[in-house]
Amino acid sequence: MRTPLFARHDARLGEFALRPVDPDRDTPLLHRWLTHPKSAFWLMGDATAEDVGKEYRALAASPAHDAFLGLHKGRPAFLTERYDPAAEPVGRAFTVQTGDIGMHFLTAPADTPLPGFTRAVITTVMAFLFDDPSVRRVVVEPDVRNEAVHRLNALVGFEVDRTVTLPGKEALLSFCTREQFTAAVTPGATR
Structure with missing residues (x-):
C-alpha cells in the first residue's frame, strides 16, 4: 500500500x-470504472484494459x-486528474492565468449509493488541489449534459463562465x- x-x-x-495512480497495478480497476455506463461522460466506454493502461501510463x-x-476508509472509491489547462484543448478557450489548475473527478460505480458521498469526494479533491499554495483557481469543463456534476460543482464554489466546444x-x-471554495464549504460562511 502506497502512502x-x-x-x-x-x-x-x-x-x-x-x-x-499506479498504471500497472490500477488499470484493471480503472478499466471497470471507466467503461461502466455511469462513466459515459469520460468517453472511454468502449476502451479496452490495454487502452486504459496506455492512457494512464501516458x-x-x-x-x-x-x-x-x-480512497475512502482505505478502499479505492474515486479517481481524479489534475492538469495544466494551458497544455489541454480547454486552454485555448480562455486566458490561462498563473495559478490555474484543471480537474476531472469520477466516483466509482456503487451498488448502494452512500448519501453525501460524491459531495465529500469533490470537497476532498478541491481541498487537495488548494493544499498546493501555488493553486489560485480550479478550472473544470464538464459536458453540458452532466447536470449532476454541475450541481456538485456549484456546491463547492464553481461559477459557470460559458459553454465552449471541446473535443467530443x-x-x-x-x-x-x-x-470561493472556502466560502462554499465553511459552515456559516456567506457567498
Whole structure:
C-alpha cells in the first residue's frame, strides 16, 4: 500500500485520501470504472484494459497531467486528474492565468449509493488541489449534459463562465477560486 499524498476527514463519512495512480497495478480497476455506463461522460466506454493502461501510463509520463486514486476508509472509491489547462484543448478557450489548475473527478460505480458521498469526494479533491499554495483557481469543463456534476460543482464554489466546444463535447467552462471554495464549504460562511 502506497502512502497517501493527501488525507481529509469528513465529519459524516470518515477518512478520504489520495495517492498517485499506479498504471500497472490500477488499470484493471480503472478499466471497470471507466467503461461502466455511469462513466459515459469520460468517453472511454468502449476502451479496452490495454487502452486504459496506455492512457494512464501516458498521463504518468506527462509533466502537465497527474492522476490520483481516491480512497475512502482505505478502499479505492474515486479517481481524479489534475492538469495544466494551458497544455489541454480547454486552454485555448480562455486566458490561462498563473495559478490555474484543471480537474476531472469520477466516483466509482456503487451498488448502494452512500448519501453525501460524491459531495465529500469533490470537497476532498478541491481541498487537495488548494493544499498546493501555488493553486489560485480550479478550472473544470464538464459536458453540458452532466447536470449532476454541475450541481456538485456549484456546491463547492464553481461559477459557470460559458459553454465552449471541446473535443467530443460541448462543455460548461467553470472556475472556482480558493476564496470561493472556502466560502462554499465553511459552515456559516456567506457567498
